[in-house]
Amino acid sequence: MAHYLLGIDLGSSSVKASLIDADTGKSAGFAFSPQQEMDISSPRHGWAEQDPNAWWENAVIAVRSICKRVDAKPDSILCIGISYQMHGLVVVDKKGEVLRPAIIWCDSRAVKIGEDALNQLGELYCMERLLNSPGNFTISKLKWVKDNEPSVYNSIHKVMLPGDYLAFKLTGRIATTVSGLSEGIMWDYQKKTTPERLFNYFGIDQALAAEALPTFSDQGHLSATAASALGLKEGVPVSYRAGDQPNNAFSLQTLHPGEIASTAGTSGVIYGIVKEPLADKLSRVNTFIHVNHTEEEARHGVLMCVNGTGIMNSWLRKNLFTGQQVSYKDMNALADKAPIGSDKLKVLPFGNGAERIFRNKDIGASFNGLDLNRHGHAHMCRAVQEGIVFALGYGFEILNQLGVESSVIRAGHANMFLSDIFCETFSNITGARLELYNTDGSQGAARGAGIGIGHYKNTSEAFDSLSCIKSFEPVAAKQPAYIEAYAEWKIILTKQLENL
Incomplete structure (x- = not known):
């Protein structure tokens, strides 16, 4: 029986799934959902939101479609890797329920919040410790929720990036990566932890940030519920996660x-x-x-x-x-x-x-x-x-x-x-x-997952077929x-x- 590495690429237009043949390293095929582009809601000028549940629904369709096309058996999938649209904000309560639509990467509502933070905290601090202005990134979007939707904010258990939410749906584990924290402007490059001064300035509890795991690592295992939805075997490891642009670079x-x-x-x-x-x-x-x-x-x-x-x-x-x-x-x-x-x-x-x-x-x-x-x-x-x-x-x-x-x-x-x-x-x-x-992002995510479980010894081996x-x-x-x-x-x- 052939074995495969599964990569899922969560974009703003569609969710794509690819299978890489674990023995040859070659693409076995891909599928995507929906066939037309996913809706982006814009309730006000400059806003851009999506329903995280729609991401999961389309991920299920894409994975089932590619497994059927390739005739991949439920126990033939060795591991799962995730690539995702960067800078988005997903907030969940203690039950893991989504509290509001995700505020995605191209949403502009938090621009002034980020600019004010840069001015108040100072350019020196932001450039040396964060490498960026808080700008219009995830942390500033969370501050917008705090200021404008207090009932939502007070119900937040954890903050996630889009890929973190997909991993949570797969495994039930809420986590992120250091790379992910850096893309949300939630990483202090000097102290190598979440930036206490920035969180305090915004009045945000650092405990809302998810646990950070290595990019290539055991990040959880496919739950029985997720396995049933996807038509896969329970216990498959999720072993790679990266934002779409770092992952695209990795894919190449x-x-x-x-x-x-x-x-x-x-x-x-x-x-x-x-x-x-x-x-x-x-x-x-x-x-x-x-x-x-x-x-x-x-x-x-x-x-x-x-x-x-x-x-x-x-x-x-x-x-x-x-x-x-x-x-x-x-x-x-x-x-x-x-x-x-x-x-x-x-x-x-x-x-x-x-x-x-x-x-x-x-x-x-x-x-x-x-x-x-x-x-x-x-x-x-x-x-x-x-x-x-x-x-x-x-x-x-x-x-x-x-x-x-x-x-x-x-x-x-x-x-x-x-x-x-x-x-x-x-x-x-x-x-x-x-x-x-x-290659593409979903193939890169699959190869990354192969590195994460040790199937590939190094990146050179993972890209032999590129x-x-x-x-x-x-x-x-x-x-x-x-x-x-x-x-x-x-x-x-x-x-x-x-x-x-």
Whole structure:
């Protein structure tokens, strides 16, 4: 009987499950749920919430689907790894019941709370001890709940990140990781514990934070209830957990200083590995503990995030092609019919909440230079893809200014990176070789789980089957046109920022 490593990737659009053949290290297949994107509720401008119960329901569907497709027997699963959308807030009572919808990563309601904390606690403390402003992260969202929903706050037993909640549903154990605490701005890098001064400033009890476990470790075992729901055997260990961006880097074997990974799903990220902790005084990028960090070999991930990336492409598909059977592949083909620069049509894709690269300003999404006599569907499709890449390029320049740079950027062959136009633009704007690999977050989570139970001796063994399937280099004949279009885009962006 074949045996498998199971990875579950909890995104904001869907929950994906992958099986890795434990003997060959190759992907046996994947499934995801729902088939259409998960709902994100926005009761007020700048808010973004999801129901944690929907995450679990879709995880059950995805796991059952892939096990049926592969014909994986209940006792063939050796371990489970989890990847999850970062920075979210899930609060539960003593019975483990969710007290309110999760406040997810792109929610902007706590921006001012974080800014006030930075001003009151001081830049020196925040940068040296937290490596970040409390900003719009999990701890600030919890403070918002305390201030605005006191009855909810007073009922909280524990605070969890989205992946912690999924692990809790699997095992019944409430826990997190040190990397997870760092992403929620709940870690003191000097004292190596939760930051007492920050919790006291917010008036929050440190006991609300979950127990921290190593990223690769025995984090609990599949309960009888969860096993029954998933169609698996009780007792399977959960042995890996990481936020989606550290996990994406791990999935691409991006583990050492000088290596960089990228994603472009709902949001877009460029994530570089450094040895020494690095803080951006302007808080445009953020530093967290990477998955392979140890006291002996420090590893930190510097994350540049653009909230409005793939969601902009999704918006275009829904609204430009209403009622039509137009796929993203069809849109990529349309984009290829328009020239570099989209004939002066420019798109700012920032319509998914406050953007950290603009110091938490919410500038919205917009089309600029639209000519009703000249521009059509092809121009709009290309302009959106170029606008997303230009936004990532703008963020990459910030990373470069801070000393995070590389001549090679790795990405999974998925989401926006399925488009050759997008990839070509990305390579020409960053000036880096773009390497695409046959992996994704759920596969990375499965391999991480394999390391967690000792199935793999080290990361090199875990990634024996990883291969680059496609690459893009800057093209000398085309790069000037891309650079010119990017420069025009930055002029529009600068004017927009000046008007705020």
